[in-house]
Amino acid sequence: MARFNVRSAKAPATSPVRSTGRTLRTHQGGKGVERDARSELFLLAVANFVSQQTFYESGEDRDSRFAQLVHKLAVEDPEWTAGLLGWLRGEGNLRTASIVGAAEYVKARLDASATAGPSNRQVVASVLRRPDEPGELLGYWTSRYGRNVPKPVKRGIGxxxxxxxxGKALLKYDTAAKGYRFGDILNLVHASPDPAKPWQGELFRYALDRRHNPDTAEPPASNRTLVAHRALMATPVAERRAVVTAPDGAARLAEAGMTWEALAGWLQGPMDAAAWEAVIPSMGPMALIRNLRNFDEAGVRDEVAERVAAEISDPEVVARSRQFPFRYLAAYQHAPSLRWSYALEKALGHSLANVxxxxxxxxxLVDRSGSMWARLSERSELNRADAAAVFGAAVAMRAAHADLVEFGTTSSPVRYRRGESVLKVLGRFGDLGGTDTTRAVRAHYEGHDRVLIVTDEQAAYSHYGDPAGQVPAQVPVYTWNLAGYRAGHAPSGGPGRHTFGGLTDAAFRMVPLLERGHSADWPWVRTP
Structure with a gap:
């Protein structure tokens, strides 16, 4: 009788985050597993806000670990590392980690005189996707390695x-608060205008004049935005409120590239309802979301608020913004007014469309232990515990049949109804102290087809073994790592044992792919 050569025989699916087989200790003292360098860097990168304190690691320690991993892999595996950095800034939508990573990639390769793989210039250019980012990379490089900027960095920035x-980029980002003004960057890197943009040479000259001769610099007549901005700035202060409230006020602000950040300074007074209503049509979706509470406090009219709500909850707008689900959760918690709550709930749902x-x-299983309550970053009020709960609830509510469980020192089911608000379900989660992931799996696994664990992986010691070891080998276990610490709570990369980092579409796509029997590669490597 045939045992192996049968029609259903196929290789078990695997995923790219892999363990080495070596044992480590978690920060809680539990038995953990070491991951290979590529896996450790990936998980750290997708959870790293750079220079941010986490529950178990200082910002300095995290940054040092990140830089050391980039240095190692930029020399040993430059193709993979360059792919990671480009994906981080693109689909991953992580600005700072990609910029820091690109700088460290160049530094390591120059120190090692490495030439194989993607060029330093290409990698630098690949992570700079917003007009202020050339200055960000220069600022990082000079603060860490001094003012002697190597040619590949200059050329990539150029x-x-x-x-x-x-013109609009110049008005928005070339401000006195920046350490590197646009003119400074041009002086340093000697960027050449794009031959396909005949107006860019005049723009560069104006950026230099504006930096060195701000009182006499004249915007190029060919640039309507800069000319309109100069005319607007020349309006006497006493007449500026009248400009804002005029029938064409919103159009004039838009034509002049006036941002909401600059408007209060131009008015030399508070942002009242009229000011917000004039600049709202020019604001992007994330700027709108950040200012919902300001709109309420200023008394923006209901009809304007309705247009804002429609904009921020439009599924196409949400898809284009590529924001993480927790951005909408943070906005909901910061601006709980009833006129925004439903729009933000819809936006959150759209952002989870690929769950x-x-x-x-x-x-x-959703980790609600003490270490998960650390904030995602110093500038965010949102914590990993709530981000994990939102994702776990969304997965459960989309599944054909799911048991949703919160765990810490203890564990318990979380009630939900199909079709109800994810945000309402979030309110049923609690704070459960320590981390005993293994006990939670043992208490709640009852022949399920799969197990998903959303966690920072820092479990305490259990004499029963690792969490995945409590589940039959043929049942897949998926760990979503939200912190990027070094030690994992269970082996990964083998058949049926998978670890993902971050709450991105790329991670969401992997689960059905793996369950169809297809091994999954890194998210920047497209799998058929």
């Missing part, structure tokens, strides 16, 4: 400058 800079819809029975 490529980005030609691609990104226009997989899983067949069969699924056990979803």
């Amino acid at each position: 490529d980005a400058v030609a691609r990104l800079w226009n 997989p819809s899983l067949p069969g029975r699924t056990l979803v």
